[in-house]
Each structure stands twice: as structure tokens, then as C-alpha cells.
Amino acid sequence: MxxxxxxxxxxxxxxxxxxxxxxxxxxxxxxxxxxxxxxxxxxxxxxxxxxxxxxxxxxxxxxxxxxxxxxxxxxxxxxxxxxxxxxxxxxTYEAPERPAAIVKVRGRYASLHGVAQRERIVIDGAEVVRHGGARAIAIPVSPGPARWEIETHPVHQRIEHYTTRSERRIGDRVYTRTELHERVVREPGVGCGQRFTLSPAPGAIYRVALDVQAPGHCEVYCAREVPTGAGVQLAACEGFGPAP
Amino acid sequence: MRAIAPLALGLAASLATPAAAQVSDAWAVAPVVHRADPDTLAPQPDERGLDRALRLHVRFESHLPVEANGIDRAEDDDLFDFGLGGRLALEIPIAGLLSVGAEGEYTWWHYGTEISDDERNATMLSFGGFARIHALLGAVRLFAGAHLGGLVAWEDGEALRGFYAGPHAGMQVGGRWGYELVVGATLRTIRDQAALPNGALDPFASMGFFVLLEDPR
Structure with a gap:
């Protein structure tokens, strides 16, 4: 046994x-x-x-x-x-089952830094992350007040060098090999953000713009689209206010 | 547009609200709608570990050769002693690479001495459990484990009771249906004197099939 x-x-x-x-x-x-x-x-x-x-x-x-x-x-x-x-x-944000309004968001930059702009939009804790670009993103939202945060960071890219070292034993001798590698590293730079509340009205379409004048300096604007026969007019943004 | 100043964070006046601003292309975008709806998703099995589903094994087992205790050892016997068995087992994975199961086996033994023309048969039922640890190598699953249980054998109409235990190892291939090869050894302790392998490791080899009795999770 x-x-x-x-x-x-x-x-x-x-x-x-x-x-x-x-x-x-x-x-x-x-x-x-x-x-x-x-x-x-x-x-x-x-x-x-x-x-x-x-x-x-x-x-x-x-x-x-x-x-x-x-x-x-x-x-x-x-x-x-x-x-x-x-x-x-x-x-990550999810569209509501019954979206009631659309909020279009974009960053507007006086000058661009880095290889990209990382825009992060937080709606009641749920976030949208996007490449800041020339075009807005249109986000379906639920009715009622929500806390919003928009921030943007330039993305910088650099080449990072690092070494790896390995040892190999053959008989009584130890051979050491050191290799130099490089990799591309992306990091966020100095950013800017704003917080506000927005209470969309059912069926409304809003535009929210984060205007970045310089790194660390930005303002947020809101307008409401009013369809007309000839296109769209912009009106005051009801339900738009500072974050509590 | 209405603006929130970066420092005061108060509502600025209704600034820059062009009453009839032209729509620029930058704002002419369609809504991005996305929801992760489970109703539209197909469940996927765990990428490592066994498919977590109850499985039924059917195996045919051979014990070659059987040096039956007490009958052959002292004799110059060239009778080919052997045992053949059929095994049913239920196995359930309990962790990524661990499984346990219950098994039952019927074995028919043939042994004897050719010189005295004394060929004999015995039957045995054994019931017990087993545990296995698995290693997944692509489509092949290797496993090693141990089995343990009780047995009752009938030799010449006499019922003999005992216990068995031993290690086994093997490999499986397949999915919902699969093929299995197992080798191992069993140590039996039968209380009375028995011609069946008793008190010594009895090697065995088996092959069989398994089928998942429920959808893998």
C-alpha cells in the first residue's frame, strides 16, 4: 500500500x-x-x-x-x-433603452498638441472616451438632470528604451546577454475639464462644446438645436448649469 | 451658446448664441447608439479549464495479464489470465482543472491452471469515486487522478468484499463527444483469500467515450 x-x-x-x-x-x-x-x-x-x-x-x-x-x-x-x-x-457609457434626447459633444482647440486629443465625457459616472477630432459625437441620453464632466488631454507619444538581460549557463561558464529594445509609449499631457449639469428635455438635441484656449484653460458651452425649415437654429440651453 | 466660465463655474450670460447660426459639418453627426444586450449575445465557455458540464463515461477495461493470487504463482502455468470490464462513470468539473466523479464497474475475470485443466471465472462489481487534475494542451486534455471505492466479487459462488484504490492517468480528445484512454493500477484488499488480484497493484488499460450530459457553460 x-x-x-x-x-x-x-x-x-x-x-x-x-x-x-x-x-x-x-x-x-x-x-x-x-x-x-x-x-x-x-x-x-x-x-x-x-x-x-x-x-x-x-x-x-x-x-x-x-x-x-x-x-x-x-x-x-x-x-x-x-x-x-x-x-x-x-x-463605459451605454445608450439608455429609451433615449429621450441627443447631446452632441465636441472639443474645440485653439491649438493642437501631441499626436491626438483624448476626450473623456462622463455622464452620471458612465464615460465616453474618444479621439478628439473635428466632428462631434452624438450621444443618446435619458431625460432628467444628469451630472456631466468633459475633459480633454493631449496625447504625447515617445519612444521608450529598455533593456532585457538573460543568462545562459554552458558548463561552468555563464554567458550574459543584454538586449536593447524600444517601444512606443503614449501618455496624457496637461488637460482641462469642466463639470456641469444638464437636464435634457424630451426630444431635444443639444450641442456641448469644450473650448480649449490653452493647456489647462477651457470653457464649456451649450446650445440647443431648433429645427427650422431652412436648417437648424441655435437657442438657449435650458437645464444647463454648474455642477453642484 | 451658454457657457460656464472655467474659474467661476457659474452660468455666464447667454453668450455667443447666434440666433441663426449655420450648421457646420462638425455638428452634423448621427447618434451613436450602443447597448450590450445579453439577448443578442451568445454565451461563451470558459477559455481555460474544463467545460463545466456533467459528463458520462463509458469505458471498456482490460487487466492484462492477471497473475491471480494463490493459483498461478507457484505453478508453471501458461494459461492466459485476464480480466475484462465495463465501467460507467459520471464526472463533474469542480474547478478550472479539477474534477470529481462516481463510477461503477463490472469485471469478468478468467484465470486458472492449464495443466490441471482448471479454468475458472469470477465476476466483480466495484463502486467508488475518483478525482482528477487536468492539463489542457490544445485539443488534448491530459489528466492524472486517483480512484477509491468498495467491491464485491463472486468466486465459485462465494461473495467476497473488499476495497480498492489506485492511481490512473490518461488523455481525452473531443468536445461534446470525446474519446478517452486511461492507464492505471488498482490495489485491492479483499478480506478473504481470493484468486483475484489482492494486495498487489493490478495494472489496467481502458478506452472509452464520454458525452457531456448538459450544455457546457
């Missing part, structure tokens, strides 16, 4: 040493959501990147949706995170 037990222990140890632990976002997301919801029947799906997250900075995270027991959870999982801590709640 002792011999068979020894064999069993050796087999289990050998199996336990089998590597191949790779990142597994669906497994992680399911485990997290099952624990948080107390729901044993959670389904998970990796979904395409939301159009509300057009990220100019490096972002290799995966977007997942988990659902079960009548709940839906959205997560973002980093492929380089540690097991168990690689997934976090996805704050």
Missing part, C-alpha cells in the same frame, strides 16, 4: 507542476460576477469594443458582458493583470 501511495503522490505532484496557466478573462469574469451576485448561473461573453470607448491611449483590455439571475454586469479585463484582479467594472 505504501508503494501505491507513493506512486499516487508522485503523480499528483507531477500533475500539479503542469504549467500553462494563461490569462482567462471569461473564467475570471464569471467567477467574479457569480460571487458578487450570489448567482450560480452566470453566462459570459466577450464583446466588441464599445463605440463609446475609442481610446487614443494604449488599451489592450477585453470587454466582457456577464449576465445571470436577471442582472447584467459589464467588465473590462486586463490581459496582463494578476489572476483574480485582472477584471474590473466597465464604466
Amino acid at each position: 505504501s508503494r501505491s501511495l507513493q506512486l499516487l503522490v508522485v503523480l499528483l505532484l507531477a500533475a500539479g507542476c503542469v504549467r500553462g496557466e494563461r490569462f482567462r478573462p471569461r473564467y475570471e469574469a464569471r467567477r467574479i460576477v457569480e460571487a458578487q451576485l450570489g448567482c450560480p448561473e452566470v453566462e459570459v461573453s466577450v464583446v466588441p469594443r464599445s463605440p463609446y470607448r475609442d481610446e487614443p491611449l494604449d488599451d489592450r483590455r477585453l470587454d466582457l458582458v456577464a449576465w445571470g439571475c436577471g442582472h447584467v454586469a459589464r467588465l473590462r479585463c486586463s490581459p496582463f493583470g494578476t489572476v483574480g484582479g485582472a477584471c474590473e467594472a466597465d464604466p
Whole structure:
């Protein structure tokens, strides 16, 4: 019996040493959501990147949706995170089921810096990230007051150099190899942001512009589109006010 | 447009609100509508670990050769002793790479001494459980585990009871239906004197199929 037990222990140890632990976002997301919801029947799906997250900075995270027991959870999982801590709640905005108004948002820049402009629009805690560009983004919103935040950062790009070192032992001698690598790193620069509240009226279309005069100096403007027979007129923006 | 000054954060007067401003192309955009609706999504299985579904195994097992205790050892016997079995098992993954299961096996043993023309048969039922740890290598799943349980055997009409335990290892390929090869050894402790392998490791090899009894999650 002792011999068979020894064999069993050796087999289990050998199996336990089998590597191949790779990142597994669906497994992680399911485990997290099952624990948080107390729901044993959670389904998970990796979904395409939301159009509300057009990220100019490096972002290799995966977007997942988990659902079960009548709940839906959205997560973002980093492929380089540690097991168990690689997934976090996805704050990306979602269009309401019954959007009542449209808010068009864009940044207007006196001068451009960096390789891109990262615009982040936060609506009651849910965020839209986009490449700042010449065109606005039109966001369907729910009626009623909401807290808004718009901020923009120039994105700077630089080449980062780093070295890796490896050792190889052949016989009694140790050979050391040092390699020089480079990679492109994108970082946000000095930005500017504004907070306000907006209470859209049902059926209305608004324009919100963040005018950036210089790094760290910006103002936000709001107008309401009023359709006319000849096109669109701009009117005062009701329900637009400072953040509390 | 109405503006919020960057420092005062108060509502500025209704500034720059051109009453009949022309629409520029920059504002002529269609709404971006996006919702992650689970009704439109297909559930995906975990990318690592076993498909979390109950599975049924059907295996055919051979014990070659059987050096039956007490009958063959002291004799110059060239009778080919062997055992053939059929095994049913239910297995459920309980973690990414761990599974447990319950199994039952019917085995028919053939043994004896050719010299004295004494060929004999025995049957055995064994019931128990097993646990496995798996390694996934692409489409191939390797596993090692242990099995443990109780048995009852009938030799010459006499019922013998005992226990069994042992290690096993194998490989699986397949999806909802799959193929399985297992090798292992079983140590049986039968209380009475038995011709069946008793007190020594009895190696076995088996092949079989498995099927997932529910949709993988």
C-alpha cells in the first residue's frame, strides 16, 4: 500500500507542476460576477469594443458582458493583470433603452498638441472616451438632470528604451546577454475639464462644446438645436448649469 | 451658446448664441447608439479549464495479464489470465482543472491452471469515486487522478468484499463527444483469500467515450 501511495503522490505532484496557466478573462469574469451576485448561473461573453470607448491611449483590455439571475454586469479585463484582479467594472457609457434626447459633444482647440486629443465625457459616472477630432459625437441620453464632466488631454507619444538581460549557463561558464529594445509609449499631457449639469428635455438635441484656449484653460458651452425649415437654429440651453 | 466660465463655474450670460447660426459639418453627426444586450449575445465557455458540464463515461477495461493470487504463482502455468470490464462513470468539473466523479464497474475475470485443466471465472462489481487534475494542451486534455471505492466479487459462488484504490492517468480528445484512454493500477484488499488480484497493484488499460450530459457553460 505504501508503494501505491507513493506512486499516487508522485503523480499528483507531477500533475500539479503542469504549467500553462494563461490569462482567462471569461473564467475570471464569471467567477467574479457569480460571487458578487450570489448567482450560480452566470453566462459570459466577450464583446466588441464599445463605440463609446475609442481610446487614443494604449488599451489592450477585453470587454466582457456577464449576465445571470436577471442582472447584467459589464467588465473590462486586463490581459496582463494578476489572476483574480485582472477584471474590473466597465464604466463605459451605454445608450439608455429609451433615449429621450441627443447631446452632441465636441472639443474645440485653439491649438493642437501631441499626436491626438483624448476626450473623456462622463455622464452620471458612465464615460465616453474618444479621439478628439473635428466632428462631434452624438450621444443618446435619458431625460432628467444628469451630472456631466468633459475633459480633454493631449496625447504625447515617445519612444521608450529598455533593456532585457538573460543568462545562459554552458558548463561552468555563464554567458550574459543584454538586449536593447524600444517601444512606443503614449501618455496624457496637461488637460482641462469642466463639470456641469444638464437636464435634457424630451426630444431635444443639444450641442456641448469644450473650448480649449490653452493647456489647462477651457470653457464649456451649450446650445440647443431648433429645427427650422431652412436648417437648424441655435437657442438657449435650458437645464444647463454648474455642477453642484 | 451658454457657457460656464472655467474659474467661476457659474452660468455666464447667454453668450455667443447666434440666433441663426449655420450648421457646420462638425455638428452634423448621427447618434451613436450602443447597448450590450445579453439577448443578442451568445454565451461563451470558459477559455481555460474544463467545460463545466456533467459528463458520462463509458469505458471498456482490460487487466492484462492477471497473475491471480494463490493459483498461478507457484505453478508453471501458461494459461492466459485476464480480466475484462465495463465501467460507467459520471464526472463533474469542480474547478478550472479539477474534477470529481462516481463510477461503477463490472469485471469478468478468467484465470486458472492449464495443466490441471482448471479454468475458472469470477465476476466483480466495484463502486467508488475518483478525482482528477487536468492539463489542457490544445485539443488534448491530459489528466492524472486517483480512484477509491468498495467491491464485491463472486468466486465459485462465494461473495467476497473488499476495497480498492489506485492511481490512473490518461488523455481525452473531443468536445461534446470525446474519446478517452486511461492507464492505471488498482490495489485491492479483499478480506478473504481470493484468486483475484489482492494486495498487489493490478495494472489496467481502458478506452472509452464520454458525452457531456448538459450544455457546457
